[in-house]
Amino acid sequence: MLPRETQHKALQWLGRQLFNRNDPEAFFDPLLERINPMWVQEYTPARVEQILSETRDTKTLVLKPARRWSGFRAGQHVNICVEVDGIRRNRTFSLSSSPLLWQDQGLVTLTIKRLPGGLVTNWLHDYLQTGAVIGLGEAFGDFQIPQPARPVLFIAGGSGITPVLSQLETMAALDYRAPVTLLYFVRTRDDVIAREKLLALETRYSALTLNIIASNESKEPRYLRDQDLDAVPGIKARQVYLCGPKGLMDLAQDLLFKRGFADSDIHSTFFSTPGADLGNQTLGGQVQFEGSRLEVGSEGDATLLEIAEAAGLTPRHGCRMGICHQCSCRKTTGTVINRLTGQASGPGEENIQLCISVPRGPVSLDL
Amino acid sequence: MKKMTEAQLSELETDLNAIRDEVLADLGERDARYIRRMVRLHRSLEAGGRIMMPFGFLPPVFVAATATLGIAKILENMEIGHNVMHGQYDWMNDPSLHSQTYEWDTVCTGDSWRRTHNYEHHTYTNIIGKDRDYGYAVLRLTDDEPWKPWHTLQFINYILLSVLFQWGVGLHELETEKLRSREISWREKLPFLKEFARKGGRQAFKDYVFFPLLTFPVAPIVLAGNVGANLIRNLWSSTVIFCGHFTQDAETFTEEECEGESKGHWYLRQLTGSSNFTGGRWLHILSGHLSYQVEHHVFPDLPAHRYPEISGKVQAVCRKHGIHYNTGSFAKQYGTVVKRVLRYSLPERLMGMARAA
Known part of the structure; x- marks a missing residue:
């Protein structure tokens, strides 16, 4: 018998030939979703089992992820994906339950506070109901307790x-x-x-x-x-x-x-985009979107994602706070400042995250 | 082309932008539901067609299976692939429906299409010498292009192009006319040819090798059915596309008149260079709403199912500015296309003589 990995690769290859996509397993998702949303392959579906009220503006969602989800370590975060008015929104939250609950009962919890003006947190509070299925990413983050034990x-x-x-x-x-x-x-x-x-x-x-x-x-x-x-x-x-x-x-x-x-x-x-102090730098500049043959100017600390959207482009994006890398994009020339750390990039070609990159002088993007 | 002053063009731009902004502000769940429904329908038809095909030794099943798979391919190419790649659904932030990564069920690669169609054809629409979609460098459809003797038999070329349409579209970026005139070299086209071979190979492998072999005892039937399905798609899509720009009243433009043009002028060119055809709801869906070619060319990145809704407003703008809104029944529009292909197979001189006589 072939090792599982090889089999998987061969199947992937065949899938790409037949369905013209790099995630062929998701080809039939639109049908599977109708039969049972927990069968969706594109992301890990998670069913909302229970919604608990913690305080007047905080709720805990008890979720049952599909069994193929890889689990997590205490202190890690996940991206969740919900569709609000036709638009997929990804946001990052910390898992508030212990990994033992996942191991024993297949459940995880997210504890979510309603943010003033927050599109997704308000939607989750107002519209999400028990039985709904949301998308769950793999856990990440290294906010972990020391082993062996220390105070x-x-x-x-x-x-x-x-x-x-x-x-x-x-x-x-x-x-x-x-x-x-x-x-x-x-x-x-x-x-x-x-x-x-x-x-x-x-x-x-x-x-x-x-x-x-x-x-x-x-x-x-x-x-x-x-x-x-x-x-x-x-x-x-x-x-x-x-x-x-x-x-x-x-x-x-x-x-x-x-x-x-x-x-x-x-x-x-971090829980909110912390934002380094960018006060004493001259930011902004001409941004060239090469793929779209578009050039726009920007001033101040607007991020490339905001600049692109203001120019009518719709780049892929997720958390908008530098976590999920959905908006990663090739910068061909120019220097950008990382809004989180305040650090400047090199001037050459590299991958950057649009949502936390602020141009400093002219920048060209492969977008 | 209708002459308009820059002030009039700017007013035209404002009027059309207003229609566009209204739709953009209203995009939401309704549009998401629509395109997902189409994707679901495509998956059902494709699965249905492929499952029925091996039972095609029964003639009625063969017809049903071939038609089902053919319609699946039409739906995927026209209403889903073409429209998704225009960025009509990018705002949904759904990676499966994103313009820059979508790959469709046809020989032409998504990347090649995005370059030749989204950029070249939609920017330089109907400018002779710049819009290579105008006659596909195979057909002479205007007197702006000098007549050559081989144009006499171009109706045969037209039939061949329609039958093999997916391969023609796939090879479009090869720019054979420039290779022949040595404007570009084969070496420059090597990366393109590699991509073409990969995607073409993939498509041929799927329909002509894999599925027939999977059902080995009935392989010839499955092969024939798959060829038939591709043929149905080829004929239909080429017909729809020809009706979009090659009807009798669809205008062409010269490079000079479009040099340094304003957005208003670009709008005018899209309005006068495109043509619609009328029909029922499913005719529109199966044409990917290219039956609303005028609306599509003015607003290529608005979700296509919105075109019927804004058509009235676009027509009102055309009336206001005295611009001809080119539409008619499918049969009438297609009739003028066939006439056009035939007419320009002869030199202007001859046609003039025929008219005089």
Whole structure:
């Protein structure tokens, strides 16, 4: 018998001959989708089993992905794909459940906060119903707990709690043998996501110390301060994990650096496009879309994706925040600034992500 | 061509842009549902045709299977492939319906088509010497092109082109007329020829080798049915396409009059260089809505099923500007195409004499 891989390759080749596409297995999707949407091959379908309300603006989706999905490690993210008014929208969310739930029951959860003006989060809150099928990408990200066990400090803000939930669940289930502290910042006490789960974890998992801080309940905003860190026993030896809004992450990093923490001991993950400080650079320039024989000028920090769309082009795209690489495109000449890091690219030919690249001077794209 | 001042052309541009903007603002679920329905129908027809084909030793089944597969190919080429590759559904952000990656069920590669059709033909529509789709460098369809003796027999060429249409379209980018005049060399065309061989080989392998061999005992029947299906598609698509630009009143243009033209002038050229034909809903769908060739040429990247809806508005704009809106029944339009192919097979001199007599 042929090894599975070879068989697969031969079938792929034949599929390409017969159906003229690089993913021939998806050729019959339009029919399969009608019979059972979970049979779709183009992406991994996931059925919405349950929708739980966490707070007034946060819901948890319990999903059952098709069995071929490869699973994940605690703290990882996934892209989901939903169709809103005929348009496919991809967005990235953290998995909030433990991988053990996937292994035991084939379920995963996403905990999603409604963002003001957010097209997809609002749609998910208002229109997604139990029984619907959405697309799920493979998990990615390296926001992972140290193995073997070391003391850990999580600093989370708002919906930044989601990957931490996944990790705490996993640590509790594996009986992770090291002190674990969570400093969880919320606006008000009503905004605590997964309160019951957190309290249950604290009772069940003795290594965990939970400290929930409401930042906006008093007259003076109550932000993270040095004393909060002082109160964490043995803080010097901790691996620190940051997840939340940019203000909190910057503040935490500042305080930690002052205490002599090294970069390698601080792990962070972003929830909104953070945006490096591009203030002191002259940005914008003539952008040439070679494939479309189009040239337009841009000013300020507009990204190439925004510039292309404003010029009437419709490049493929996904998350619009530099994560999913759906919008990757060949730059033939010119320099672009990465909006996330503030770093400049080389001037030559290379692949760039349109959604986070801001032109600095003239740029030509193979688009 | 109708003469219009730059101010009039600019007004024409504004009027047509308004129609376009209105559709763009309204794109959404309805359009997504429509194209997905067409894709689903195509998959059903293709699967149905292929499954029926081996039972083609029963004559009625043979006819049904061949027709089903032929219609599947027509639907995929005309309503799905051609329109998707124009970017009509790019806004859906669906990788299977994206203009730059779509590959269709015909010999011509998607890339070659995007260059020769989307760019050359749609930009230089009916400009003699620039739009190589005008007569496909095989037919003489206007007196702007000098007559040569071999044009006398061009009706035979027309029939051959129609029968082998997918191969003709596939080889279009070879630019044989430029190879013959040594304007370009065979070496330059090597990359194109490689791609052509790959895609042509793939198409031939599928229809003429793989499926017949898969059903070995009835291989000749399956082969014949697949040849028939391709023939049906070839004849139909060439007929539809010829009705789009080669009808009696479809105008041609010279390079001089189009030099440095404005968008308004480009619009005028699309309106006067294209022709529609009327018919029922399914005639439009099977023509990929190229029965609304005028609307298609003015707005090549609007979802084609919208053309019937905006046709009234386009006609109103034409009336307002005194531009002839070229339409008629399918039979009438096709009749003028055949006449045109015949008429220009003879030199202008002879035709003039015939008219005088």
